[in-house]
Amino acid sequence: MATELVEALPGISAVLDADGIIVAVNAAWTKCCLNTGGRMTEVAVGACYLDHVRLFDGDIDDDHERAGGVRQVLAGTRAAFQQVYACDGPDGLRSYQCEVRPLRGEAGVEGAVVTNIDVTDVMARVAERDVRLNRAAKVAESIGAYWWEWRLDEDCIELSSALARRLGLPGTETSGLMFPRSYVHPDDRVAAAQAFKRVRAGEVTVVDVELRLITRDGPRWVHARGQALHDARGRVERVVGITRDISDRYALSDELARERADSRKLALVAERTDNGVVMTDAKGRVEWVNAGFERLSGYTLADLAGRCPGDLLQGPVTEPDALAALASAIADQRAIRVELVSYQKSGDPYWQEIDLQPVLDDDGVVAQFISIHRDITDRKREAGLHAARAVALRQKLDGQDHRMALAEVVVALEIGFIDAKVAVLVPDASGDNLRCLAAPSLPGGVQVLLDSVPSGDTGGFLGRAAQGTRVCGGKLADDPLWASMISADRVDGLVECWAEPMVGLDGTQQGVLALFFTRPPSVAVAKTIFVEQAAYTVANLIEREAREEALRRSERHFRTLAEVLPLFVSYVDRNFNFRYTNAAHDACLGVKRGSLIGKPLRNIFSEESWVTAHAHLARVLQGERVRCESLRTYCNGIQRYVHATYVPDIDAEGVVVGVHGIIEDITEFRRREDELRAAKEQAQASSAAKSTFLANMSHELRTPLNAIIGYSEMIRSQVLGPLGNSRYNSYVEDIHTSGQHLLDLIENVLDLSKLDAGGVELAREPVALVDVVAQALTMLGMAEDPRVTVDLPTGAAVYGDRRAIRQVLVNLISNAAKYAGTGAIKVVARSDGDDCLISITDRGPGISAADVPRVTEPFYRVGQQNWIASEEGDGAGIGLALAKRLVEEMDGRMVIDSVLGAGTTVTLRMRCAA
Numbered sequence: 001m002a003t004e005l006v007e008a009l010p011g012i013s014a015v016l017d018a019d020g021i022i023v024a025v026n027a028a029w030t031k032c033c034l035n036t037g038g039r040m041t042e043v044a045v046g047a048c049y050l051d052h053v054r055l056f057d058g059d060i061d062d063d064h065e066r067a068g069g070v071r072q073v074l075a076g077t078r079a080a081f082q083q084v085y086a087c088d089g090p091d092g093l094r095s096y097q098c099e100v101r102p103l104r105g106e107a108g109v110e111g112a113v114v115t116n117i118d119v120t121d122v123m124a125r126v127a128e129r130d131v132r133l134n135r136a137a138k139v140a141e142s143i144g145a146y147w148w149e150w151r152l153d154e155d156c157i158e159l160s161s162a163l164a165r166r167l168g169l170p171g172t173e174t175s176g177l178m179f180p181r182s183y184v185h186p187d188d189r190v191a192a193a194q195a196f197k198r199v200r201a202g203e204v205t206v207v208d209v210e211l212r213l214i215t216r217d218g219p220r221w222v223h224a225r226g227q228a229l230h231d232a233r234g235r236v237e238r239v240v241g242i243t244r245d246i247s248d249r250y251a252l253s254d255e256l257a258r259e260r261a262d263s264r265k266l267a268l269v270a271e272r273t274d275n276g277v278v279m280t281d282a283k284g285r286v287e288w289v290n291a292g293f294e295r296l297s298g299y300t301l302a303d304l305a306g307r308c309p310g311d312l313l314q315g316p317v318t319e320p321d322a323l324a325a326l327a328s329a330i331a332d333q334r335a336i337r338v339e340l341v342s343y344q345k346s347g348d349p350y351w352q353e354i355d356l357q358p359v360l361d362d363d364g365v366v367a368q369f370i371s372i373h374r375d376i377t378d379r380k381r382e383a384g385l386h387a388a389r390a391v392a393l394r395q396k397l398d399g400q401d402h403r404m405a406l407a408e409v410v411v412a413l414e415i416g417f418i419d420a421k422v423a424v425l426v427p428d429a430s431g432d433n434l435r436c437l438a439a440p441s442l443p444g445g446v447q448v449l450l451d452s453v454p455s456g457d458t459g460g461f462l463g464r465a466a467q468g469t470r471v472c473g474g475k476l477a478d479d480p481l482w483a484s485m486i487s488a489d490r491v492d493g494l495v496e497c498w499a500e501p502m503v504g505l506d507g508t509q510q511g512v513l514a515l516f517f518t519r520p521p522s523v524a525v526a527k528t529i530f531v532e533q534a535a536y537t538v539a540n541l542i543e544r545e546a547r548e549e550a551l552r553r554s555e556r557h558f559r560t561l562a563e564v565l566p567l568f569v570s571y572v573d574r575n576f577n578f579r580y581t582n583a584a585h586d587a588c589l590g591v592k593r594g595s596l597i598g599k600p601l602r603n604i605f606s607e608e609s610w611v612t613a614h615a616h617l618a619r620v621l622q623g624e625r626v627r628c629e630s631l632r633t634y635c636n637g638i639q640r641y642v643h644a645t646y647v648p649d650i651d652a653e654g655v656v657v658g659v660h661g662i663i664e665d666i667t668e669f670r671r672r673e674d675e676l677r678a679a680k681e682q683a684q685a686s687s688a689a690k691s692t693f694l695a696n697m698s699h700e701l702r703t704p705l706n707a708i709i710g711y712s713e714m715i716r717s718q719v720l721g722p723l724g725n726s727r728y729n730s731y732v733e734d735i736h737t738s739g740q741h742l743l744d745l746i747e748n749v750l751d752l753s754k755l756d757a758g759g760v761e762l763a764r765e766p767v768a769l770v771d772v773v774a775q776a777l778t779m780l781g782m783a784e785d786p787r788v789t790v791d792l793p794t795g796a797a798v799y800g801d802r803r804a805i806r807q808v809l810v811n812l813i814s815n816a817a818k819y820a821g822t823g824a825i826k827v828v829a830r831s832d833g834d835d836c837l838i839s840i841t842d843r844g845p846g847i848s849a850a851d852v853p854r855v856t857e858p859f860y861r862v863g864q865q866n867w868i869a870s871e872e873g874d875g876a877g878i879g880l881a882l883a884k885r886l887v888e889e890m891d892g893r894m895v896i897d898s899v900l901g902a903g904t905t906v907t908l909r910m911r912c913a914a
Contacts, residue, residue: 011117012096015103018074018110020050049114066098073100076109084119095120097231122231150226150239152200163243168216185212185219199228199239207239210246221250276352276373282366284308284330296352296375298345309371315343316518317419326354333358333366339376341418348522349418351380381416381530385537388412392541402545406438409541413534414441417515421494423450424502424538425462426511434459434466434512437542442516445490450514453481465499465512472498472523476516493518502535504543513538568642568663571649576601576617579658588665590636606633613644620646620659629666641667709739762801762889766913769796769829769838776809782817791828797913798836800890808886811879812840812906819844823903831912838908847898855896856884880906 006015006024012032015024022045033043043052050067069081081100086093096116103111146163150156184192188211195209207226212219226241276293280286286304294300299312310323322340329336337355344350353376359368388409410422423439423446436450453459453466460479461471474497476482485491498515513535521527562569568585572578578596586593589604601617602610609632616626626646633639643666649658712735715723723729769792777783777790798805809827816825823843830837847855858881880896887894887908898904 006113009113009115011115013113013115014049016049016070016074016112016114020048020070020074022047022049023111066100070100070112070114073102073112074109076102084123093120094118095123119231145242145244147242148224148226148240150196152236152238166213166215166217183214185214188212196239199226199236202236204228205236207241213243220245221247274375278304278309278371278373280309280369280371282333282368284369287368293373296344296350296373297342303345312345313342315341315349317341317349318343326356329356330369346522347519350375351377351418377416377418378526381526381533384412384414384416385530385533387415388534388537388541392537392544403438406538406541407440409538410438410440413538416530416534419519420498420515420517420521422534423447423514423516424511424542425450425453425466425514426542427455427466431455434462437511443490443492445485446492446494446516449481449485461497461499462512462514465501465514466509468501468509470500472528473520474499496520498531500531500535502539502542504536504539506543508543510539510542510546566665568661568665570601570661570663571658572601572617572661573658574621574656576614576659585663588638588640589634604635606635609633616644616646617659620648621656623648623650623656640665641670705739708735712739762804762886764799764890765802766797767800767802767805769798769836772802772806772809773827775806776813779806779810780814780817782813785817785825787817787820787823787825788813789824789826791826793829793831796829796831796836798838798910799913800892800910801886804886804890808883808908809840811883815879816840816842816844816904816906819904832909834912835909836912838910839905841903841905843903846900846902846904847896848900852896852898856880856894 003024006013006026006029009026012028013026014022014029017023022043025045030044043049050070066081066083066085069078069083072078073081080102081098083098084095085098086095095118097119099115099117101113101115102109103113146166147160148163149158151158192209192211195207198204199207205228207224207228210221210223213222222243223246224241224243226239228236229238229240231237274292274295276296277290278286278293279288285306285308286301289299289301289304297313304312310326314323318341322338326336326338326340329338335355335357337353339351339353341349342352353374355372355374357370358366359370361367391405391408391412394405406424410424414420414422421439421441423442424437425434426437427433428435432455434450434453434455436447439447439450442450450462453462455466456463459466460481461474462481465471476491476495476497477486479497482491494516496517496519498517498521500513500515502510502513504510513531515521515531562582565582566584567582568588569580569582570578570585571580578599578601581594581596583593586596589596596604602614605613609630612630613632616628619626625648627644629641629643631639631641643664645662647660647662648656649660651657712732714720715732716729723732773790773792774783777785777788782788813825813827820842821844825843826839826841828839828841858878883906884894887910890910892908892910895907895909896904897907
């Protein structure tokens, strides 16, 4: 393995083990030993190389150095060892390069490879080259260049004395690591280091770099060029070169580069800017335009070359004064800045600002003009909106007339619209038509037409816009509303209309903003946005005026109402000082009208009354609404019973800023109330006396009536035998019927009196309707009456008193039977939510509408001329009154519906029990 390895090595080579014993040599080694003869024949396999380190007679110091290097490599303390040495050979003095490299195994350094290469010829060439380099260095210094040498193995740079002095070095040598960091400009250090690194790595053989050196005179540009020189093994040993000062060339190049960069920037700015740039000759004729101007105007250089820009850009609304000022500046060859309306190639107008500057030649004479053209349409539109808002604010502050303010707003907006004439239309009082509120630029005839435009389709473009539809680019010739005006040539050249609905802050449409054009307008996004903003601005102005007018109208109504009210109306601030009082308030206190304004509220009260009033007002300042009644004593000694209502005045931030007071003088009302109370008590006493009297009388009358009814019943039944004469039977029947009728009447009167006196206590229990209806019909002898129809839901029941409900039904059914004649009688019940409706209907003659409200009054009987019933109809007018009172005592309600000639229905509404 070692033999194969050593044979592959160049030069005179041997393989050593870890102890320095030669384990293999190549053929060149063997040949060298044989040719040398003598003791060198002993330096063979098995010998210790360290003992026979010299192959030829040479310098003993070199031998010791080489032996030490081999030991260090074998010990692992040195990565490799190299040495060039000279020794005598058969053909004279030869130079060899010795290289020792370790052989590594798993345990570390296990041996070494020793290679000796003959470099005699290489060394001769190097010496010759050094002579040439020294000669070249002298030549370089003679032409102002500097010689330098970089020795890589020593990492040392040797400079010529002239360069060392220039750099301020104390000597001519410096470290190769120190040099770039200390003497090369910081911006060039990376580039210099990379150039020398490539030479060291063997990637290139020539260093050619331009960099700045930091000299005593400041940074200087130099051109450094060097040649790499190699050793016998072909590795870079040193680099030799010259450096030449090129600062003057760089200064010129920098200036030229700056000029070129400035030119490129100016050209780039001119081409890329949104502004237009125009160059003309001294007479204003176009020589060059940039792309920005072509985009701005639509005209190319081919369109404009040799012509004045105004020949193509001027139009109908271009301001003559601005044109005159621009022409004067060109004639006087001076600078000017002017704003004017120009027209694009498409015919669309736009606002532009022109900044014109003269360009002088070397003699100070104007050779050209350069003008910058800026599109300021958006700025003009924004200025128009700002001016419109300023007018609206001024109107609010100064109270300017609304129509005059709107006219100023329209004029301000027309600057942004350029070629449009603007009108503001609002609905009239009916809301069916539009009327013209402002159109200062339109002819009078057009304004007259705009003063009565129907809303809707009949109003054409404007009428549809009044209903919320935007109409953009409507041709007036296609609108029937404008036909007569166009035929009479009274539209002043107007051809198209843009009708924009004006919607205010609250979302309500306030009218229409109408734009009239003498040529078809373009519908660009920016223009659409401006139209919307303009419509919104005008709508807000109209809306605010409407709100303020409504507020003024409301204030007038309030003051008018407050002045005529028979109430004391006032307003005080947080400090309880008067800010308003009405006429009634001042008249009550006997003071001059308006004399209390600004004075304290407490001045009008006595001390005692102020304490009470102040307590109420303190609650109002906390945001509470206060109502109270009290007896007040005023400062003039007048005493009044008053009903006071205090309402807090709360601002937008929720702070109570004042108090509204509404005072009602209830002194007279309290007096009348006392009188009524006394009258009521007296009436109640009289009613009680009447009820007592009726109760006593009923008792006194009932006793003899019972005897009459009883004896007449015995006689009618002929208990003691026949009467003898048949006519007595008729008389007895009349006596019994009359007595029974009189007894029923007395019972009803007595019940009604008890109800009036509050002496009746009714039960609250479920009562089955089927039972009480059957009982009522039985009591009336109508259980089998064919006229009667009963329709009651199964299990129907109501809450109430059984006897009272039965009595009510008896009264109502008997009334129905009395007046129905042979007609049908219906008793029907149905549920209605939580209530039960019980209806008794007859097909009698009915009751007039005038008598219906009164038939439930006690003792009221409808006269035969009013109530078309049978002439035999009797009664005292108590039945319905008693029925109504009983139903109401049971928390129910009785309603009578009647139609003359059709019959009557009495409905009871009572609470369901099932």
